[in-house]
Amino acid sequence: MIKLTALFFLIMFVIGTDTFLISPLIPTLQSLFHIPTEFSGWMVGSYALGYAIFALIAGPLSDGWDRKKVMLSGMVCFSVSTMLCGFATGFWSMFFFRFLAGVSAAFTAPQVWASIPALFPTSKIAKVSGIVMAGLAASQAFGIPIGSLLASTHWYYPFFTIGACALLVAVFIFYALPEMKPNQGQKTKTPIFSRYIPLLNSRMARKAFLAHFLFQCGFFAAFSFIGKWVTDRFHLSIDQAGYVMFFLGLGNIVGSFGGAYVIKTLNRFNTLVMGFLVSIACFIILPHLPSVAAFESVYFFIFVNMGIAFPLILGMLNSLNPTIRGTISSLANSIMYAATTLGSWIAGLIYATFNGFSAVGIFAAICFAGSLFSFIFSGILTSHAKTKKEFAS
Numbered sequence: 001m002i003k004l005t006a007l008f009f010l011i012m013f014v015i016g017t018d019t020f021l022i023s024p025l026i027p028t029l030q031s032l033f034h035i036p037t038e039f040s041g042w043m044v045g046s047y048a049l050g051y052a053i054f055a056l057i058a059g060p061l062s063d064g065w066d067r068k069k070v071m072l073s074g075m076v077c078f079s080v081s082t083m084l085c086g087f088a089t090g091f092w093s094m095f096f097f098r099f100l101a102g103v104s105a106a107f108t109a110p111q112v113w114a115s116i117p118a119l120f121p122t123s124k125i126a127k128v129s130g131i132v133m134a135g136l137a138a139s140q141a142f143g144i145p146i147g148s149l150l151a152s153t154h155w156y157y158p159f160f161t162i163g164a165c166a167l168l169v170a171v172f173i174f175y176a177l178p179e180m181k182p183n184q185g186q187k188t189k190t191p192i193f194s195r196y197i198p199l200l201n202s203r204m205a206r207k208a209f210l211a212h213f214l215f216q217c218g219f220f221a222a223f224s225f226i227g228k229w230v231t232d233r234f235h236l237s238i239d240q241a242g243y244v245m246f247f248l249g250l251g252n253i254v255g256s257f258g259g260a261y262v263i264k265t266l267n268r269f270n271t272l273v274m275g276f277l278v279s280i281a282c283f284i285i286l287p288h289l290p291s292v293a294a295f296e297s298v299y300f301f302i303f304v305n306m307g308i309a310f311p312l313i314l315g316m317l318n319s320l321n322p323t324i325r326g327t328i329s330s331l332a333n334s335i336m337y338a339a340t341t342l343g344s345w346i347a348g349l350i351y352a353t354f355n356g357f358s359a360v361g362i363f364a365a366i367c368f369a370g371s372l373f374s375f376i377f378s379g380i381l382t383s384h385a386k387t388k389k390e391f392a393s
Contacts, residue, residue, distance in 0.1 A: 003176050004119055005128050007169070008112045009135040011075070014166050015105050016139030017147060018082055019047060021158055022098070024148040024227035024241045028155050033090050037228075041348030044224045046095040048340035050102025055334035058107045067111045067118075067180040068173070074108030075170040083163030086156035102337070113329055118180055133311055134256055138249075145246035148227075152237065196331060198321055205320050207378030209335055211371045212313055216336045218367025219306060221343030222283060222360055226299070229357040234292045244296060251300040255307020262308055269381045272312065275305040276372040283365040287358040316380050343367075 022029070022043045030040050081100035088094035112132060120128050147158035199205040226248070227241045236244070263271050282298050289295045317332050350359040375381055 001120065001124070005131055007172055007176050008116070008128070008132045010169050010172070011071075011108065011112055012132055012135035013139045014162060014169055015078070015109050016136040018078075018101060018105070018162050018166075019139075021147045021162065022047075024245060025151055025155060025158075026225070026228045027231045028151065029094070032155065033088075033094070035091050037352035038349045039091065040228070041224055041344035041346075041351075043091070043094055043098065044220075044344040045341040046098040047102040047105075048220075048337040048344070050099040051106045052102075052334045052337035052341060054103045054106040055110065055330050055337065058110060058330065067115050068177045071108055071111040071115075071177065072170055072173045074104050074106075074111070075166055075173060078104035078108055079163045079166035079170060082159055082166060084159075086159035086163070106333075106337075110330055110333060115177075115180060119178070134253065138253065142246065142249065145243060145249070148241055148243075148245060196327060199328070199331065202320065204378050204380055207374050208317060208320065208380045209331065211374035211378065212317065212332060213335050213339045214367045214371035214374065215309070215313065216339035217343040217346075218283075218364040218371065219302075219343075220340040221347040221367070222286075222302075222357075222364040224340075224344040225347050225351055225357065225360055228351070229287075229360075230292065230295065233357070234295075236292070244292065247296050248299055248303045251303030252307040255304040255309075256311065257307075258304075259308035259311060263312060268312055268316070272309060272375060272381060273372065275309050276368050279305050280365045280368050283361040283368070286361050287356060320380070 026040050026043065029035065029043060030037065035043075078101055081097055081104055084097040085094060085101070088097055116128055116132070147162070150157040150161055199209070226244070230236050230241050230244055266274065279302050282302050286295065286298055289298060314329075314332060318328050320328060346363065347360045350363060351357065353359070
């Protein structure tokens with residue numbers, strides 16, 4: 001069991017590291033490929049776009065396949081497409097290879113969450129899920145800064161390194177993971193998109209997923225341009241920007257491990273409201289801080305909130321309908337990466353138009369405010385009974 005837990009942790013760590021590897025590299029790649037600032041966000045968004053589009057079909061499709069084969073194939077393709085990014089010669093080749101990496105991740109990552117209930121006893125599922133979720137948090141704390149340090153030698157080193165690590169993880173999958181073939185009931189050909197109908201028909205689900213979209217859009221719009229902002233404002237090098245990312249990633253880890261205690265103490269309504277209000281205030285004051293230390297200190301609280309709020313939100317979404325949790329997870333992941341695509345694109349436009357991070361911070365604050373209101377008015381924060389009744393009807 002320890003072997004499988006370690007495997008799933010590594011998969012999420014590698015995928016999480018690759019997701020936002022471009023963020024601290026944006027200034028370097030802009031200069032190298034002669035990319036205007038308003039289009040630079042697409043180097044982040046292309047990966048998210050591939051994930052967002054294919055996650056909608058990858059989850060339901062893979063329910064009828066052997067999950068080991070899907071995970072193995074997805075990780076091998078992820079490795080190849082990530083290494084190809086190191087051979088990019090311009091914006092469009094980088095866009096294409098990052099898009100392919102996102103598609104590969106969309107087939108790989110959902111299999112991890114779907115495999116945990118199948119491979120572990122019920123009493124261990126929550127603990128294993130928490131460890132695997134920590135893999136994502138650790139990728140922000142350690143993976144991205146390590147990538148930044150490698151890029152300080154040459155920009156393509158991080159892509160080759162992560163691609164090689166992904167290939168080693170694929171070998172680990174081949175030898176360590178048992179086959180997980182679907183049973184006869186799962187093989188029945190149910191139309192893919194019909195599985196989303198209960199969610200589309202639910203007023204609570206629609207508002208909750210809208211809130212999830214706004215939350216992710218605001219956070220990743222700001223996150224995508226942290227590297228460029230600290231470089232422009234404080235004249236940091238790539239490796240120095242990596243140290244900033246490392247400190248912020250620690251905030252995510254703190255939130256991930258301390259979130260359960262905070263929610264138990266405050267309840268989930270108060271936790272979400274207080275966390276969002278603090279984050280809104282932080283986004284507004286961030287661009288006006290006088291030093292890197294002040295910037296890191298304030299942004300640290302945003303990352304702590306992200307570490308607390310993200311698992312809380314996913315848990316609430318999965319509680320909408322326990323019979324279609326796989327579909328809900330696929331939709332939640334697709335929405336997250338769609339929000340990342342839109343957020344990074346908008347951030348690039350307004351960063352270039354208003355010449356700085358101020359407008360990006362205001363945009364993120366507006367998204368968080370909209371998300372908070374949508375969560376409150378959906379009713380998902382206050383009632384499980386209402387959720388069950390609505391879906392039963």
